Amino acid sequence: MYTIIGASGKTGSILSKQLLNAGKKVRVIGRDEKTLKGLLDLGAEAAVIRDNSDPKLSKALSGSKVVYVLIPNFLPESDDFRAFQNEQVDHIVNAIKNAVDIENLVVLSSWGAENERGVGPVEGLHYLEQQINANFSGKVKSIVYLRVGNFMENLDPIIKEFVGGNGVVSDPTLPEIHIPFISTRDIGVHAARVMLDIDSYKGINIKEIQGAEDLTMLQVTEILSKHYNRPNASYIVISLEQLESRLLKFNFTPSSIQLMKDVYIALNNGTFKFHEKRSKSNSTDITFKQYLVDFDKLNSN
Template structure:
């Protein structure tokens, strides 16, 4: 008699870092995984590893409901499209569609990527899209865990590239000696996989940082240690942010959202411990490991 495989865990966002890390962690744990992608080509790598591939658009209720049907749980990500003038409206459409699809498919539990600062009602720029995501999913009636990740260590990739080329690390975060919570995206994926495999009901809020807080000066020191030469830090003033981001392809709305978010990160408005309902988790990947990888790629 052929054994019937267990129900899969659905994972969206596998073309990004945290979704790929979550799918990888689940597969390594011997779990059955269904990756949710828009293009079949994006699923080939995962199919070769034994995953099921579901084709769905995050704004299409029918295909997304089908992708979420018959699963043990789902990790969901709302990809933010910074080139769009309507990026907040589009993010809300994805959030609403995800919530409706999860409810229609009777998903037992969701783990949703969110961000520190999502507990704040306003003044957080891009993070407002994570707040929308939490609210829409919370209204769906589906048990959900909101994984509020700290500042991604991988966000430093373009600045580390400049440091490698010029010996100077530009930073939007200031002052350069001020440490803030940061986390590796691999740790985010691992945490998402762990939450999916736990038994719980209702709503949970989990904040996730790395093993320590880090400052721009620590990033520069990690690059310097990797290259074996000094690296200076240059804080970019607000007035220079539009020029510094000119090649990023941001719409005016996205640039405004980045500016508000970064100012909030540089001040007291965003605090990883500001929500008393949240449980604190910590990843294990140190900053040096991530920065060395970025500096040598």
């Protein structure tokens, strides 16, 4: 059995479909049966777990050849998102402890997760890795951490502002900083490859997934300019104070704003980095140009 936590999410849904298409028995875990229906129609078994503290999560994880582990994505309205992350990690670790016959763990993480401090919400993924190692190293056959680059989906607000505005991209990232952007679809595809090949992994493994390309925000702006025929497009570096003013308009809490500031500081000073040289094995397929084509289709209405 291949068990997917967060199966209705952007990576989990793609991963689940890949495994089902490969003929595997898949158990999908989500908060709402309606969001899992498409996967059920493809042959998956569902477990509706509305909260990671639910004791039923342990039963849903039991008997798994592999469990795909992830924690909730960033919640800007949270008064203390870091505390929330740690709480979610503790719930999931407890559920795995109380489950029986789990053979392997594949864990969604991020570049920068080797850092305990100064990387914003990625600190929660550092905590996740540390807790998984402390509790399950030597107790399962393998643990594989998927350290992925920046989600292309994080650029969606910038794309919408660019299209609806005057062709300006504004962001605190310095223009010379290269960022490894990756689509969540590619994450799901590569996670499936790892899970289907799980017998080749032993012990603790860190697998970098760097996306299709490294881009500066200047290059992002150039691609947007050509794609949307805005020849006079420009990129403006804004201050962290300007970022704060912008995020307040979107109901970010003070603690969430500080986490985002930490992310940009870490990006600009080089704290966020991959340690492997880019190669065919750690790269993916979907470029930002291709992503924009899909973005336009999804937002055509």
